[in-house]
Amino acid sequence: MSLESTLFLQRNKKRMKISKxxxxxxxxxNGIDFNTIPELLALLDTQEVYYKKNTILYNQGDQxxxxxxxxxxxxxxxxxxxxxxxxxxxxxxxxxxxxxxFALAKISTVPLQVIATQDxxxxxxxxxxIFDTKKLNPLKQKFIQLLLMELTRKNLTxxxxxxxxxxxxIREKLYSYLSSEAIRNKSSHFTIPFNRQELAxxxxxxxxxxxxxxxxxxxxxxxxxxxxxxxxxxxx
Numbered sequence: 744m745s746l747e748s749t750l751f752l753q754r755n756k757k758r759m760k761i762s763k764x765x766x767x768x769x770x771x772x773n774g775i776d777f778n779t780i781p782e783l784l785a786l787l788d789t790q791e792v793y794y795k796k797n798t799i800l801y802n803q804g805d806q807x808x809x810x811x812x813x814x815x816x817x818x819x820x821x822x823x824x825x826x827x828x829x830x831x832x833x834x835x836x837x838x839x840x841x842x843x844x845f846a847l848a849k850i851s852t853v854p855l856q857v858i859a860t861q862d863x864x865x866x867x868x869x870x871x872x873i874f875d876t877k878k879l880n881p882l883k884q885k886f887i888q889l890l891l892m893e894l895t896r897k898n899l900t901x902x903x904x905x906x907x908x909x910x911x912x913i914r915e916k917l918y919s920y921l922s923s924e925a926i927r928n929k930s931s932h933f934t935i936p937f938n939r940q941e942l943a944x945x946x947x948x949x950x951x952x953x954x955x956x957x958x959x960x961x962x963x964x965x966x967x968x969x970x971x972x973x974x975x976x977x978x979x
Contacts, residue, residue: 765814768838770896771889775882783882788872794859801857807845809867810890813837816863821944822855831944833900834860834936843894846870908947913956916946918979921966925975932974 766777775783790809794800794816801807803823818835832855835841845853847870872878873887907919920942924933937945943953960966960979967974 770893786878788869790867792865794863796862798859804852807842810843810846811841812866813839814864816861819860829944913948935971
């Protein structure tokens with residue numbers, strides 16, 4: 744990787760690097776010049792952390808005090824009810840953010856779990872430094888604008904999931920989700936970030952019932968699939 748495509752950020756006497764490819768995926772940096780990122784982060788209270796695969800970053804009942812940005816790797820956010828039934832809320836990949844609402848609202852305990860599904864490199868930003876008026880300049884104002892846009896986008900994503908869950912049948916829930924993924928990918932052929940158990944957890948349905956319904960939909964020519972790759976052929 745060339746130096747021209749990598750930023751080396753001096754933090755705590757260590758050099759942190761963000762590749763241009765990663766920078767382009769980070770929604771909170773969208774529209775901010777690549778070469779000004781060190782200046783922006785110098786205005787913020789940040790911490791660089793690494794997590795091994797299957798490490799729990801936050802457990803239900805913990806407090807999330809920082810906004811996280813996935814520099815590399817992937818995370819899964821889920822919740823469990825009193826009896827241990829798991830529901831996957833979302834999967835996070837390179838460039839995605841998490842913890843904004845809980846950190847900004849200073850909520851003392853969170854009703855979810857965040858786990859690394861791959862070895863992951865995370866940049867943490869303390870929210871108090873974002874709104875420190877002593878260091879407010881156009882660069883930080885742009886960052887705040889992007890943060891508000893990201894919060895709005897996530898609210899819309901949550902609304903979409905609620906739409907899937909309110910469908911009456913398992914078939915309708917599956918088709919609603921898969922149709923939204925086809926629209927998001929602008930193609931009838933797409934890949935989802937879930938295996939069968941994770942898909943069932945995401946839609947709050949039984950795994951065997953999920954697999955059975957997908958098999959029926961395939962036999963009826965509604966869709967085709969191989970592992971987590973899907974192709975939609977017609978509407979239900």
